[in-house]
Amino acid sequence: MTLTCDIAEGFEIRQAVPRDYYKKHLEVLAQLTDVGIVSHKQYVNFVTFATLSQNTYVAVIEHLPSKKIIGSATLFVEKKLIHSCSSCGHIEDVVVDSTYRGKGLGKSLVHHLVGKARLLGCYKVILDCAEKNVKFYEKCGMKQKEKKMEVRFE
Numbered sequence: 826m827t828l829t830c831d832i833a834e835g836f837e838i839r840q841a842v843p844r845d846y847y848k849k850h851l852e853v854l855a856q857l858t859d860v861g862i863v864s865h866k867q868y869v870n871f872v873t874f875a876t877l878s879q880n881t882y883v884a885v886i887e888h889l890p891s892k893k894i895i896g897s898a899t900l901f902v903e904k905k906l907i908h909s910c911s912s913c914g915h916i917e918d919v920v921v922d923s924t925y926r927g928k929g930l931g932k933s934l935v936h937h938l939v940g941k942a943r944l945l946g947c948y949k950v951i952l953d954c955a956e957k958n959v960k961f962y963e964k965c966g967m968k969q970k971e972k973k974m975e976v977r978f979e
């Protein structure tokens with residue numbers, strides 16, 4: 826599958842950095858789920874760990890004129906023994922600020938992470954999503970496969 830990750834003018838996709846705490850990264854994530862309380866120190870530690878690690882890549886979209894983070898998605902790279910010690914990419918926590926939806930930004934974010942997974946040697950990329958988002962991921966070039974199972978600890 827050939828994937829391009831062009832992005833609309835005025836926006837940039839890049840790896841999250843500590844100053845994104847002040848660019849309202851957590852506010853956009855709050856449109857996806859309950860973020861809870863995350864201090865500046867915890868945010869900096871997480872982003873720094875993610876940047877140094879070989880397995881967690883947090884991508885953000887910055888709206889350049891307002892310097893605000895308006896999109897976010899994470900790629901987790903799972904090292905495997907199978908497929909000759911290959912890796913599997915997991916896409917998690919995809920969200921675009923409601924004001925900016927419908928402009929192709931979510932698709933650019935997913936394509937960016939799929940491209941990153943390919944560069945990191947993943948043999949596939951998978952994710953879980955609600956039924957209402959299936960069409961969106963199909964537009965991103967993904968296909969439905971198998972069923973989701975979980976045990977939740979709360």
Ligand SMILES: CC(=O)SCCNC(=O)CCNC(=O)[C@H](O)C(C)(C)COP(=O)(O)OP(=O)(O)OC[C@H]1O[C@@H](n2cnc3c(N)ncnc32)[C@H](O)[C@@H]1OP(=O)(O)O
Pocket residue numbers: 856857916917918919920921922925926927928929930931932933952953954955957958960961962964
């Ligand atoms: C693994 C996970 O994290 S699942 C969680 C997904 N995130 C959420 O549910 C959070 C709330 N939703 C959002 O943040 C956004 O609606 C997103 C991320 C799902 C989509 O972001 P957007 O920037 O609006 O999507 P984008 O504009 O790139 O749409 C790409 C294509 O998918 C289509 N599309 C987007 N959402 C939907 C939908 N819900 N149903 C059908 N088609 C859709 C668009 O029409 C577009 O089609 P086109 O390429 O033919 O023009």
